[in-house]
Amino acid sequence: MRLSRFPLNTTKETPSDAEVVSHQLMLRAGMIRKLSAGIYTWMPLGLRVAKKVENIVREEMNRAGALELLMPAVIPAELWQESGRWNKYGPELLRLKDRHERDFVFGPTHEEVITDLVRREIRSYRQLPVNFYQIQTKFRDERRPRFGVMRGREFLMKDAYSFHMDAADLEREYQNMREAYTRIFKRVGVDFRVVKADSGAIGGNKSEEFHVLANSGEDLLAVSDGSDYAANVEAAETKSSGKPRAAATAQLEKVSTPGQKTVEQVSKFLNVALTKKIKLLVCKGRDGGIVALALRADHELNEVKAAKHPKIASPFAMASPEEVEKAFGCEVGYLGPVKSPVPVIADHAAAEIADFVCGANEKDFHFRGANWGRDCAEPETADLRKIVEGDPSPDGKGNIKLLRGIEVGHIFQLGNVYTAAMKATVLDAAGKEVVPESGCYGIGVTRTAAAVIEQCHDANGIIWPDAIAPFRVIICPIGADKSEKVRSAADALYEALLAKGIEVAYDDRGQRPGSMFADADLIGIPHRIVIGDKSLANAQFEYKHRKAAAPQMIPATAQAVLEILSG
RNA sequence: CGGGGUGUAGCGCAGCCUGGUAGCGCACCUGCCUUGGGCGCAGGGGGUCGCAAGUUCGAAUCUUGUCACCCCGACCA
Numbered sequence: 001m002r003l004s005r006f007p008l009n010t011t012k013e014t015p016s017d018a019e020v021v022s023h024q025l026m027l028r029a030g031m032i033r034k035l036s037a038g039i040y041t042w043m044p045l046g047l048r049v050a051k052k053v054e055n056i057v058r059e060e061m062n063r064a065g066a067l068e069l070l071m072p073a074v075i076p077a078e079l080w081q082e083s084g085r086w087n088k089y090g091p092e093l094l095r096l097k098d099r100h101e102r103d104f105v106f107g108p109t110h111e112e113v114i115t116d117l118v119r120r121e122i123r124s125y126r127q128l129p130v131n132f133y134q135i136q137t138k139f140r141d142e143r144r145p146r147f148g149v150m151r152g153r154e155f156l157m158k159d160a161y162s163f164h165m166d167a168a169d170l171e172r173e174y175q176n177m178r179e180a181y182t183r184i185f186k187r188v189g190v191d192f193r194v195v196k197a198d199s200g201a202i203g204g205n206k207s208e209e210f211h212v213l214a215n216s217g218e219d220l221l222a223v224s225d226g227s228d229y230a231a232n233v234e235a236a237e238t239k240s241s242g243k244p245r246a247a248a249t250a251q252l253e254k255v256s257t258p259g260q261k262t263v264e265q266v267s268k269f270l271n272v273a274l275t276k277k278i279k280l281l282v283c284k285g286r287d288g289g290i291v292a293l294a295l296r297a298d299h300e301l302n303e304v305k306a307a308k309h310p311k312i313a314s315p316f317a318m319a320s321p322e323e324v325e326k327a328f329g330c331e332v333g334y335l336g337p338v339k340s341p342v343p344v345i346a347d348h349a350a351a352e353i354a355d356f357v358c359g360a361n362e363k364d365f366h367f368r369g370a371n372w373g374r375d376c377a378e379p380e381t382a383d384l385r386k387i388v389e390g391d392p393s394p395d396g397k398g399n400i401k402l403l404r405g406i407e408v409g410h411i412f413q414l415g416n417v418y419t420a421a422m423k424a425t426v427l428d429a430a431g432k433e434v435v436p437e438s439g440c441y442g443i444g445v446t447r448t449a450a451a452v453i454e455q456c457h458d459a460n461g462i463i464w465p466d467a468i469a470p471f472r473v474i475i476c477p478i479g480a481d482k483s484e485k486v487r488s489a490a491d492a493l494y495e496a497l498l499a500k501g502i503e504v505a506y507d508d509r510g511q512r513p514g515s516m517f518a519d520a521d522l523i524g525i526p527h528r529i530v531i532g533d534k535s536l537a538n539a540q541f542e543y544k545h546r547k548a549a550a551p552q553m554i555p556a557t558a559q560a561v562l563e564i565l566s567g
Numbered sequence: 568c569g570g571g572g573u574g575u576a577g578c579g580c581a582g583c584c585u586g587g588u589a590g591c592g593c594a595c596c597u598g599c600c601u602u603g604g605g606c607g608c609a610g611g612g613g614g615u616c617g618c619a620a621g622u623u624c625g626a627a628u629c630u631u632g633u634c635a636c637c638c639c640g641a642c643c644a
Contacts, residue, residue: 019637
């Protein structure tokens, strides 16, 4: 591509509304342009990258035996009403009306459509298993779109859905997809982790996420330093230590703590470590009442895990201050498990401490020396807290470290949730109707492009891995309008690389060297060939990899360039 | 959805407090010059100051409303 014919539109200045580096660099490099909140045009430069990712995904999905199809983006509401998600999905679902006032949605995901298709098309166990996928624009009306295309409302997604006669075959395909995803992200060229994920309220049984590691990631990952255990913090279990609780040594003592409401205030006021204090959080119960959750004061509640407890409302919701006052006769800040008027569920770690400090359920008073079993009932225990750095790994091997990641893929065993709800059945070998098992597998194509930038950039701009670079190599001729030698050498190299099918950018815009180099670095072309009179005099080109500190001289032949690109 | 902020040329900003000819840098166009890390000089084009109402002789500036966008939070994949 001759850059004189290609709109680069790079800028030196960073747009003021771009927060994260990938968003800033994508705007500065002219890859994307914003049309509205979370809605972007992909410029020719950016689209080349998105297409590269898309093609890697397509090749690996095909190789894994999945079949590409394309479903409608606009879906009749009836299907969503049938699955129950018309009401459940909430405002993130973009709802539309046609000219007859009929309801439609712009698909944020396609379980309904594929399940409808399968129940019409797949009649026999002989037609299973199948795995259909599509690469398509999705729309999710995020409450707060941000970070450019990393969390846009409109985005490109690969979504795949598989159907099976039994759970074992679903498990086989799930592993098949796990391997395909691993190949995909390896080929893209990023550092990533596969982590256990929350299987969510839909009731699936197994789920893992693929995360690109980056400090700007929105997700926290718990990774063991002693094994391959890795989980999204949302999903990471914590266990009881298994050791018996220390015996009570202190007497229960009510102490005045005027105005001391937060755990930090109380712990400072009474000079007691946070690890020896119990905090009580009050939330809505599944039966419509309220429930108290006891946690060690230095721990944080994991709402996702809490919502799975049979006594706790799902989705999780804190009780209102009015409900708390009514039940406890006391405001938040002085609550404790001693004489709690509502059932108490204690996190494992909270249940293991003795002689603890807690609220006295009376304004301006706390207890010292409180003990489970003596001063209050032995609580029901559960896994309620967020895992923290240094916790033992749930698999018993090593300790937990926390990393940040950007979720770019998610694989999921759905079971028969949708197939059952939408009555998709097939006949088995005995002629009996059975409900197939299904799995779904997603990759955020456009998000992946942005996530790569978060991981691969420096002060000068993007550093694309070869596999998804918009161009693999850029030719920068110096003084081409003056030197016929430079111009003809650059022309010849460009034609030679093109002939070999190399994606090459030829900077024939007549810019000064500084501008050319700055642009080449900003848009992140991995390989750069500089051609000038000085080096041509020695029959040499200058080669520099985007990551290299200094250039090197190579023979002034297309062959030499091709050797570098292949090796 | 709650809280905060910002809307002035394609981008980044000043002007607003204290009403009186709409500015700067980058980008863009023309010419000359220059050519190894975003050259220099000269000239030029481009803005109903988000929108609407109000106050005023006069509004980018003051008032009210409205819309959009951004940030923090909650929520979600």
